[in-house]
Amino acid sequence: MKHNIQYSLLFLIILIVGCNTGEKIERLIRQSNYVFPKGEKITSNNFTGTVWVKMMGTNDSALNARFGNVTFEPMARTNWHSHPGGQILLITEGQGYYKAQGQPARLLGKGDVVEILPNVVHWHGASPNSEFAHIAISLNTDKGGTVWLQPVTEKEYPK
Secondary structure (H helix, E strand, O other), X not given: OHHHHHHHHHHHHHHHOOOOOHHHHHHHHHHHOOOOOOOEEOOOOOXXXXXXXXXXXXXXXXOOEEEEEEEEOOOOEEOOEEXXXXXXXXXXXXXXXXXXXXXXXXXXXXXXXXEEOOOOOEEEEEOOOOOEEEEEEEEOHHHOOOEEOOOOOOOOOOO
């Protein structure tokens, strides 16, 4: 009952502030269903397709970790990259892929966890027919930030 009231209020607020297209309303309702905020659409040469990022927590160097929610539209993905301190992915929505260099791509879904050792070259992103979201945790950031490499080619991307 509480959720129905919240969704009704959200709908009314959308109408009041002038959001007059069905597409905008649908997008806002879909975003309200996420556990973590979808964040801002990013423009970066390190990604293919449409991606949203919401960094979470503080940038306190005492923890030596950075984490954020990353959401990919279908077929969107990172470039090949590595993390000097390693990375953990906690899959929260949809279906996507993780692929380490020299290994087959792994299909991932909600609830999956990927542990990526330091300096492993890899990419991750959405499958062709599903939005995909994960919490990305960069570990031991005192060892350096993400090392970005070339885009994943159409031939490398599983379909």
